[in-house]
Amino acid sequence: MKELVVLSGKGGTGKTSIVASFAALAQKKVLADCDVDAADLHLVLKPEIRQDNEFWSGQVAVVDEGKCTECGLCQELCRFQAITDFKVDPISCEGCAFCSHICPVEAIKMEERLSGRWFMSDTKYGPLVHARLGIAQENSGKLVATVRQQARAKAKRQNRNYIIIDGPPGIGCPVISSLSGVSLALIVTEPTLSGIHDLDRVVDVCRHFNVPVQVCINKYDINEDNVHHIEDYCRSHSLEIAARIPFDNAVTEAMVLGTPVVEYRATAVSWQIELLWQHILEFMKKEGRNASI
C-alpha cells in the first residue's frame, strides 16, 4: 500500500483543489482529509456519510464546588493558567491532571473530553475518511492519526493500493501526524515570497522525518522571478519539481460548482494536473516505499 500526502506549509496554495482532482484521476484508492480543523475536501467530493463516530481524546479538569476549600494550591501549580477563582477554563486546560493529583480534599476530577468526530463516507470517487475537530479543541494530531488508521484499514479491507491524504497547513503536530511513514509528500507551493519561505520550512520537516519530497509550483505565472527562486532552491536541495500549474480562474469556478477542476473543463490546469498524477503514480510504483506505521 502506498500513501501520498499533499502539504504546503503556507495555506491556500491549492492543496485541496489538487487532491480533489487526484480523486477523480486515481484508481483503487482511499481518500483521507487530514486538515481536521478546517476540512474542505468534502465540499468538492460530496460524501455520503456511512459512519459518524465520536472522537474522545484527552481529559479536562472539573472542580467540585461543594468539596473545594479554596486553598488555591491548584491555581498556584497549574502551568497553563487554566484555573482562576477556583474554576477551570476548559479551553486553557491541557488535561495534565496535575491539579487532580495534588488537591488536598480530592475536589478535582478529570472528565473525558469529546474532541471531535470522524466520518467514514462514500463518494463517487471512492471511500473518504474525514473528520471535524471540535471548535477550540486540542489533539488534532491524534485525530489525524485516527483518520489515517481508518483509511488504511479501509484500503486493506477493499484491496485498494493507494491512500491520498489532503494535509493541513503549517509544520506542527497535525502536519507531523499526517506525514509520518508516507511514501511521498507532494508540496504545493506558489511563487510568492511567503510561499517560498514556507516551502523551505515544510521541506525541512519532511526531511527531519525521512519522507521523500516532490514539489509542485501552482499559479506559476503570477511571478516568474519567484519561480526562478523556487527552481534554484529545489536544485540546491535536490528536489524534483513535479509540475508547474498556471493560474486559471477555472479552479475557483470548479470549486464553486463543487467539482474537481479536471472534470470541469479542459484547461491547461487540468492537463498539468493529469500529467502530475501520472508522474506521482510512476514514482510511487517504482520507488515509493510501502506505507509504514
Add this chain to the structure above:
Amino acid sequence: MIISVASGKGGTGKTLVATSLALALKDREKVQLLDCDVEEPDAHIFLRPVITRSEPVSILVPNVNAQKCTYCGKCAEVCAYHAIAVLKGHVIVFFQLCHGCGACSYLCPEKAISEMKREMGIIEWGHADGVEFVQGKLSIGEAMPTPVIREVKEKASHDAVVVIDVSPGTSCPVVESIKDSDFCLLVTEPTPFGLNDLVLAVETVRKLSIPCGVVINRAGVGDGKVEQYCVEQNIPVMLTIPMNSGIARLYSKGITLAEGLPNWKKEFARLFERIGEIVRERACSLKR
C-alpha cells in the same frame, strides 16, 4: 487595544491585512505587530524588520536522577501524555510528548526528578519602519506551537495598538493567539472553501466571546455566499479587497497594500476606526 487577524482557511490574506493595518497606523499610533503564526511566520517578509534581540523558548521537562530513583512508577502513572515509561532499572522520557506540566517532578516520592529546559523555538524582537515587531518560530520537528505563542504574547505592549497575525485553522494555536483580543478580524475569500472555514472561525471567536468583523479578500472571484452569510449572522464586513493582478503581484513580492498602493492606507485607517467604535460600544454595553 489588541486586534487579532485570523481566518480559518489558509492563504486568504491574513498577513497582508495585518501588516498593512500596522503600517497604515504607525504615523498616528504606537503600533506593535506580533506574528503568532509560529509554524510559518511570514509577516517579516512584508515588514522587513531589523531584528535586535532573540531569545530561546523552552518548556520545563523532567530530568530523572538515577541515584535517587527507586523505579516505583509514580511518574509514569501520573503523566497524562505517556511521556515517561518506567521499566526495570530504567526511566525513559519521551521529550516530544511532554507538555511540561510539572506533575512528575512534584509528585515523585523520592524527589528524584528535577526539571530542565528543553528548547522548542525562539522569539525575535525588532522594529520595522516605526512598527515594533515580535515573532515566534517553532523549531523544525517540534509538534507544540502553543508555548512559543504564549511567549510572543507575553511581549504585548500595554500602551500600543497590538496587531496579531494568527495561524490558519480553529484549534489550539489559534485559540492561544486570539484569546484576550479586543477584536478579531476574520479574513476570507468569497469561495465555498473560504465560507466553510469562515463559519468555523466565527464559531471559534464566539466561543471566546470576542467581537469580530470580516475582511473579504479577492472579491470578485467565486460567489456571493460569504456576504449573504455575514448579513444573516449580523457580522460586519469591514473591508473588501478586490481580486486584481496588481495586488496579487505586490503580494508575491512581499509588499503590503499600505506601501505598494498608498491609497489603501486610508482604507486601513478607516478600518481601525470602525474597530475602535465597535470595541468602545461593546465596553459601554458590558458596563451597563
